[in-house]
Amino acid sequence: MTLVEEAVLVAAKDLRIEAHARVVMTQVLPFGVVVLLLFAFALDPDRGVLPVVAPGLFWVAVLLSSLLAVSRSFAIEADHGARDGLRLSGLDGAAIFLGKAAAIAVQLLVLEVVLLIGVFVLYDVDPRGLAVLVVAGVLATTAIAALGVTYGVLAAGMRVRETLVPLLVLPITMPVLLGATRAFEFALADDLGPAWRWTSLIAMITTVTITLGVLSFESLLEEA
Amino acid sequence: MPVVSIRQAVCLLGRFPALAGVDLEVDAGEIVWLAGPNGAGKTTLLRLIAGLQPLHRGTATVFDFDLERDRRSHRRRLAFVGHETFAYDDLSVAENLDFAARAAGSAPDRAVEARRRFGLDPLAAVRHAGLSAGQRRRLALATAFARDAELLLLDEPHAGLDADGRALLDDTLRAFVANGGTVVFSSHESDRATLLGAREVRIVGGVVVGAERVAPTERVTEASR
Numbered sequence: 001m002t003l004v005e006e007a008v009l010v011a012a013k014d015l016r017i018e019a020h021a022r023v024v025m026t027q028v029l030p031f032g033v034v035v036l037l038l039f040a041f042a043l044d045p046d047r048g049v050l051p052v053v054a055p056g057l058f059w060v061a062v063l064l065s066s067l068l069a070v071s072r073s074f075a076i077e078a079d080h081g082a083r084d085g086l087r088l089s090g091l092d093g094a095a096i097f098l099g100k101a102a103a104i105a106v107q108l109l110v111l112e113v114v115l116l117i118g119v120f121v122l123y124d125v126d127p128r129g130l131a132v133l134v135v136a137g138v139l140a141t142t143a144i145a146a147l148g149v150t151y152g153v154l155a156a157g158m159r160v161r162e163t164l165v166p167l168l169v170l171p172i173t174m175p176v177l178l179g180a181t182r183a184f185e186f187a188l189a190d191d192l193g194p195a196w197r198w199t200s201l202i203a204m205i206t207t208v209t210i211t212l213g214v215l216s217f218e219s220l221l222e223e224a
Numbered sequence: 225m226p227v228v229s230i231r232q233a234v235c236l237l238g239r240f241p242a243l244a245g246v247d248l249e250v251d252a253g254e255i256v257w258l259a260g261p262n263g264a265g266k267t268t269l270l271r272l273i274a275g276l277q278p279l280h281r282g283t284a285t286v287f288d289f290d291l292e293r294d295r296r297s298h299r300r301r302l303a304f305v306g307h308e309t310f311a312y313d314d315l316s317v318a319e320n321l322d323f324a325a326r327a328a329g330s331a332p333d334r335a336v337e338a339r340r341r342f343g344l345d346p347l348a349a350v351r352h353a354g355l356s357a358g359q360r361r362r363l364a365l366a367t368a369f370a371r372d373a374e375l376l377l378l379d380e381p382h383a384g385l386d387a388d389g390r391a392l393l394d395d396t397l398r399a400f401v402a403n404g405g406t407v408v409f410s411s412h413e414s415d416r417a418t419l420l421g422a423r424e425v426r427i428v429g430g431v432v433v434g435a436e437r438v439a440p441t442e443r444v445t446e447a448s449r
Contacts, residue, residue: 080313082308084310088274088275090327
């Protein structure tokens with residue numbers, strides 16, 4: 001099997017588990033919606049603040065939800081020695097990284113579509129610059145998933161995995177949060193020049209995070 | 225050339241030496257029985273051979289791969305059945321087997337064949353979470369046989385199996401060895417090892433204290449030969 005075929009095998013396995021268990025759809029998605037609602041209550045739609053800060057709130061909601069998705073991705077490898085099974089499988093570590101990151105990214109993209117509709121409805125934001133929203137969204141989500149998998153595996157073998165993952169992942173995703181928020185701000189303001197420049201920055205970050213993950217994941221998995 | 229060659233191996237679990245200078249050599253086509261009391265180091269030795277346990281001191285080669293330098297490259301050529309099933313709760317028996325076979329680069333029909341061999345066809349659509357302990361054991365064994373492995377590492381493989389399952393496992397192991405495969409297994413059940421005609425390697429306190437050939441009709445110690 002090629003690296004891509006192995007990655008597809010791992011991603012399909014993780015997505016099949018999610019299709020059966022529906023943890024992301026029944027727990028993570030509602031969590032993201034609740035976060036959006038809490039922001040709306042806290043900032044009061046009548047004050048006019050929400051449309052201005054909507055991009056930042058959207059990406060904070062995505063980031064918080066991604067922590068649950070990453071934890072879930074490694075929780076399924078913790079039961080019944082599945083992580084040892086994965087190490088013994090013969091699959092390339094880079095393929096495992098790419099497969100797990102792809103599965104998380106797919107789940108987050110579904111979640112983001114729902115949250116984005118929620119932002120448009122709840123925060124009274126007009127949808128503009130959709131091309132930028134899609135490209136920047138996909139790139140930022142990929143970066144978040146890649147960082148989540150790279151740092152998630154660091155905590156995978158620890159009893160404090162659930163609490164350690166946020167501490168490891170949140171600080172390292174700051175540049176993605178900043179870039180994606182700025183790209184969305186400019187896109188929703190129909191100012192597409194700066195929006196694409198911020199999207200380019202996200203593309204660079206995504207490339208770096210994927211490269212680091214591909215190079216380091218196998219060693220990290222061995223030590224987990 | 226031996227399949228497994230281990231010299232003065234020391235493995236640490238934390239700071240505790242689970243293996244304290246083990247010597248072991250396993251030739252192709254052998255069935256080796258690791259015997260010894262609980263905590264003797266049998267599981268650690270199997271995990272060392274599988275490349276899951278790092279070597280602290282000594283030397284260990286499996287299929288000519290030096291495990292001190294490379295604990296990964298030989299894994300495609302072996303299958304390991306430990307105390308856990310290595311399976312996913314939310315995948316069915318068929319899905320777990322299919323994933324394991326494909327990941328190992330085996331043909332998909334190997335998974336179907338392993339499923340049939342271990343009597344798991346009626347449970348194909350049942351998720352791992354819904355299996356009994358004995359059924360999980362059968363799934364773990366089927367997963368191992370779904371890989372095109374040359375070396376089988378089995379940790380207490382008969383545990384949890386009913387009489388039919390035990391006989392089936394023994395027949396499968398004999399057929400595997402007859403086809404050139406090699407088996408290293410740990411067990412507290414000397415009668416099973418006797419039935420298999422395995423070479424006994426006794427481990428106590430992380431070191432090998434004796435080895436003998438166990439056959440259905442005779443027991444010949446290596447020392448007396």
